[in-house]
Amino acid sequence: MTGTHSRPTARELIDTVVAPGSWRCWDEPVTVSTTDPEYRADLARARERTGIDESVITGSGLLDGARVAVVACEFGFLAGSIGVAAGERLVRAVRRATAERLPLLAAPASGGTRMQEGTVAFVRMVKVTAAIAAHKAAGLPYLVHLRHPTTGGVFASWGSLGHVTTAEPGALIGFLGPRVHEALYGERFPEGVQVAEHLYAHGLVDAVLPTAELPDAAARALRVLHGAGRATAPTAGRAGGPAEGPAAEAPADAPGHDGAPGDGAVPEAAESIRRSRRPERPGVRALLRVAAEDVTPLSGTGAGEHDPGMLLALARVGGTPCVVLGHDRGHPDPDNDPAAARPEAGVGQPLGPAGLRTARRGMRVAAELGLPLLTVVDTAGAALSQAAEEGGLAGEIARCLADLVTLPAPTLCLLLGQGAGGGALALLPADRVLAARHAWLSPLPPEGASAILYRTTERADEVAARQGVRSADLLAAGIVDRIVEEAPQAREREEAQQRPSDGAGPAVARGPGPETDAADAPHAFLARLGAILGTELATLRAQDPAARLAARRAAGRG
Numbered sequence: 001m002t003g004t005h006s007r008p009t010a011r012e013l014i015d016t017v018v019a020p021g022s023w024r025c026w027d028e029p030v031t032v033s034t035t036d037p038e039y040r041a042d043l044a045r046a047r048e049r050t051g052i053d054e055s056v057i058t059g060s061g062l063l064d065g066a067r068v069a070v071v072a073c074e075f076g077f078l079a080g081s082i083g084v085a086a087g088e089r090l091v092r093a094v095r096r097a098t099a100e101r102l103p104l105l106a107a108p109a110s111g112g113t114r115m116q117e118g119t120v121a122f123v124r125m126v127k128v129t130a131a132i133a134a135h136k137a138a139g140l141p142y143l144v145h146l147r148h149p150t151t152g153g154v155f156a157s158w159g160s161l162g163h164v165t166t167a168e169p170g171a172l173i174g175f176l177g178p179r180v181h182e183a184l185y186g187e188r189f190p191e192g193v194q195v196a197e198h199l200y201a202h203g204l205v206d207a208v209l210p211t212a213e214l215p216d217a218a219a220r221a222l223r224v225l226h227g228a229g230r231a232t233a234p235t236a237g238r239a240g241g242p243a244e245g246p247a248a249e250a251p252a253d254a255p256g257h258d259g260a261p262g263d264g265a266v267p268e269a270a271e272s273i274r275r276s277r278r279p280e281r282p283g284v285r286a287l288l289r290v291a292a293e294d295v296t297p298l299s300g301t302g303a304g305e306h307d308p309g310m311l312l313a314l315a316r317v318g319g320t321p322c323v324v325l326g327h328d329r330g331h332p333d334p335d336n337d338p339a340a341a342r343p344e345a346g347v348g349q350p351l352g353p354a355g356l357r358t359a360r361r362g363m364r365v366a367a368e369l370g371l372p373l374l375t376v377v378d379t380a381g382a383a384l385s386q387a388a389e390e391g392g393l394a395g396e397i398a399r400c401l402a403d404l405v406t407l408p409a410p411t412l413c414l415l416l417g418q419g420a421g422g423g424a425l426a427l428l429p430a431d432r433v434l435a436a437r438h439a440w441l442s443p444l445p446p447e448g449a450s451a452i453l454y455r456t457t458e459r460a461d462e463v464a465a466r467q468g469v470r471s472a473d474l475l476a477a478g479i480v481d482r483i484v485e486e487a488p489q490a491r492e493r494e495e496a497q498q499r500p501s502d503g504a505g506p507a508v509a510r511g512p513g514p515e516t517d518a519a520d521a522p523h524a525f526l527a528r529l530g531a532i533l534g535t536e537l538a539t540l541r542a543q544d545p546a547a548r549l550a551a552r553r554a555a556g557r558g
Helices: 010-017 037-050 084-099 115-137 178-185 196-201 211-225 269-276 284-291 353-369 386-390 393-406 421-425 446-454 460-467 471-476 488-497 522-542 545-554
Strands: 056-063 066-073 104-107 142-146 164-167 292-297 310-317 320-327 373-379 411-419 432-436 482-484
Touching: 010 056, 010 066, 010 104, 010 211, 056 084, 056 211, 066 084, 066 211, 084 115, 115 142, 115 393, 115 421, 115 446, 115 460, 142 211, 164 196, 164 211, 178 446, 269 411, 269 446, 269 460, 284 292, 284 310, 284 320, 284 373, 284 522, 310 353, 310 522, 320 353, 320 411, 320 522, 353 373, 353 393, 373 421, 386 393, 393 421, 411 421, 411 522, 432 471, 432 522, 446 460, 471 482, 482 522
Parallel strands: 066 104, 104 142, 142 164, 320 373, 373 411, 411 432, 432 482
Antiparallel strands: 056 066, 292 310, 310 320
């Protein structure tokens, strides 16, 4: 094989795994749609260098005499990053494997989602996770072989959901790559933590094996997992070659938007990010104190773990009973009295694996009791530490995503403030998503994205402006369904920017008016927000469950 340090390319891996002459490629040609000349040039160079048109190859072939679907990343193509086109290719392949009742083998080697495409690409990981979750729910095996390197959103979604997970010897595998960690925290990540063998020692992967041993290992697992469902052989083809025809069950296009964002002064991304980071900005605890009744906190996972970065409670919000889980900022009371800040040790710390397991407990309670689930996103990012990696942080993010997209209970997400990285994504998928005006969502804090693209944090504002992180951008992209203004005088604009719960029409983003935010009048904002949340929860609860779940799937959230 010709891969660097004897590591195979995507084509080499496929040729090793499937029987000679049995490969059938499923990939349709990709059209470059970006208007960014620098990014277009990057794509052109990647295509010329690798001989493929995107970072993912998909198809099917024979393994141990039976058909198996394979999706593999090519790291040589822009570091295996997943943009919109690659994400859609993955979704089509997974859905096709499900429709044809094929076991699926994924072989990621990726730095994560593609920074050049920003939040829209980042959120594609929800759609990929939904497809994987549906595949597994159909009783079909999903195997994962983690290659060098696998980090970021790929590891925290479809790279961490396998029934059986193996890894390449010596592979770098972790939630956040060492370069970004050093740029954000000014120190190197501990050596030897984000390595396949270390993950195996901590029970995060099932085996470490070279590519040459992968076919036998996968076949052995599939004989147990898929013994009764072995499919017939396909016709011949070549890895990365021409597709066999139109891909089956291509996902529906995202719903269009008739309205254009903004006839007013929509805040700049940097301004919203700055305002969301104000220490006195109200968080989920303040929301419950002002807007909820009959609050019963639930402590930790119920299995001996507790993370102060995640709040879980039963409550009535706007009169509607629900399960509430959210990132805990630990900030002051809504009367804006700094002396009233809660003194608990650790409150407001980054979210760790135990916090995500606490969140999954809340999801189970909602499902078991038929209660709506309200998730509150407000995080500067998940924990970045040796303990978090060894505790399975990426896998817990992936499992939160899988649980949310398949949860039978009604789900409502509120983007209340910061929405950085996988810790935010873990609570995002919902039937309806609301955002406070100055809330934002991004694959990384803008400083981290700047470090990836320019090897400096000094261009963070520029990167944030390009990535489409603002509430108005999220609304236009269909990621958010409604913006809640933060200034009291902006109430009249909310009617003009609400997308109906039945999805009948688009929401239109309007300007925020005077330069105020939730921290300036927190009690009024939270009281008004509570009434809105109560109405949204009651509406979701009253909907026909089958119709609601169908709408969730149609929106790419389930």
